[in-house]
Amino acid sequence: MPSCIEWGEERHQECTLTRDEGYRSCSSWGWFSWLCIAWTWVSNVVCVVWTWVTTSFCVVWDIITTIINAILVTLESILGWLLSAIAFIFELLECIPVLGTFIRWIYNGLSFIAMTIASLPDALLGAAGVRPEKILRVCTVILRDEHGIPIASVDYAKTILQLAVDVYKRDANVRIVPLKAFKYSTGFSGAETVDNSWVITDSAVSDSSVLDVPCGASGVGDEWLLTGSKFQSKSGSHCLYGRWRNVTGYGAPVTCFIIRSIPGNSGCSLWITDYVTIVGENIVPPSNKRVLGHEVGHSCNLWHICVDEDRRNLMAIPRESDSCSNTEPDRANPSMTNWQAIRVRASKHVTYF
Numbered sequence: 001m002p003s004c005i006e007w008g009e010e011r012h013q014e015c016t017l018t019r020d021e022g023y024r025s026c027s028s029w030g031w032f033s034w035l036c037i038a039w040t041w042v043s044n045v046v047c048v049v050w051t052w053v054t055t056s057f058c059v060v061w062d063i064i065t066t067i068i069n070a071i072l073v074t075l076e077s078i079l080g081w082l083l084s085a086i087a088f089i090f091e092l093l094e095c096i097p098v099l100g101t102f103i104r105w106i107y108n109g110l111s112f113i114a115m116t117i118a119s120l121p122d123a124l125l126g127a128a129g130v131r132p133e134k135i136l137r138v139c140t141v142i143l144r145d146e147h148g149i150p151i152a153s154v155d156y157a158k159t160i161l162q163l164a165v166d167v168y169k170r171d172a173n174v175r176i177v178p179l180k181a182f183k184y185s186t187g188f189s190g191a192e193t194v195d196n197s198w199v200i201t202d203s204a205v206s207d208s209s210v211l212d213v214p215c216g217a218s219g220v221g222d223e224w225l226l227t228g229s230k231f232q233s234k235s236g237s238h239c240l241y242g243r244w245r246n247v248t249g250y251g252a253p254v255t256c257f258i259i260r261s262i263p264g265n266s267g268c269s270l271w272i273t274d275y276v277t278i279v280g281e282n283i284v285p286p287s288n289k290r291v292l293g294h295e296v297g298h299s300c301n302l303w304h305i306c307v308d309e310d311r312r313n314l315m316a317i318p319r320e321s322d323s324c325s326n327t328e329p330d331r332a333n334p335s336m337t338n339w340q341a342i343r344v345r346a347s348k349h350v351t352y353f
């Protein structure tokens with residue numbers, strides 16, 4: 001069932017629940033209970049009409065984006081390679097340590113600001129309950145160690161991808177799709193099913209500079225030096241399709257590198273980069289299935305919250321502040337709040353086209 005209609009049905013049920021509760025509370029109004037009943041009746045009508053209007057708007061929008069997407073995806077699939085080849089030449093500049101990182105950070109910062117401003121009307125509509133489907137493109141690359149052995153199995157990558165796909169679709173109406181040509185999508189179908197074609201295993205061997213990368217300040221340091229350049233060039237060669245989006249910032253795909261280790265962490269996102277890193281299956285316990293969705297969440301404007309607020313939240317972590325306990329979050333069944341969904345949808349990585 002289209003998410004717009006599912007959402008509308010939920011709101012409709014909420015209207016009915018509020019109405020029934022309203023009628024029940026009217027009995028305590030004595031002589032004035034008729035006034036309470038009238039008020040409850042009117043607010044229910046308003047609630048139902050509003051739900052109907054927002055749901056219809058959402059469905060119409062989905063129809064329009066489906067048609068426009070069909071045309072644009074076809075055009076991009078035919079001409080996008082040329083655009084991406086031009087973009088790749090520009091990106092070669094970005095592979096230069098320090099200077100390239102400088103260009104990327106300035107560029108990504110500016111495109112973040114521009115895209116966030118452009119998304120404001122959509123965010124307001126989202127807050128009012130109108131959330132037509134948006135798209136988020138990912139490119140997942142498993143690295144090989146010094147001996148040529150892949151860091152993770154394709155099945156592992158598929159498991160963590162599928163969880164992200166399901167959560168983003170269910171809670172934010174964002175369709176995560178693999179980065180490839182002729183990938184048509186419509187808001188009238190359910191979440192994607194991840195298959196082997198979503199995952200690329202690097203053909204070359206890697207060394208410790210990209211296999212074992214710290215997060216935080218030292219990770220930022222590495223990103224400015226050779227490590228950042230290597231990730232940039234791997235991303236450019238494995239995820240060439242759609243590179244023009246990384247250069248322009250519009251619907252920029254997120255590259256998910258599966259690497260060997262991140263001291264003290266199971267994943268890392270520096271937010272400003274178009275890539276995230278995730279530790280392979282040998283170190284991350286199978287219960288931490290949310291890791292990819294969590295790191296992509298950072299790239300899409302989400303920050304941590306304390307686990308005591310909501311154990312299931314995708315971004316919940318223990319010891320976030322002094323007053324936060326060290327309870328472990330539920331990493332197997334994550335969810336996103338409305339406010340987080342609005343922020344994700346305003347991200348430059350998440351677009352209608």
Ligand SMILES: [Zn+2]
Nearest residue numbers: 294295298304
């Ligand atoms: Zn995090």
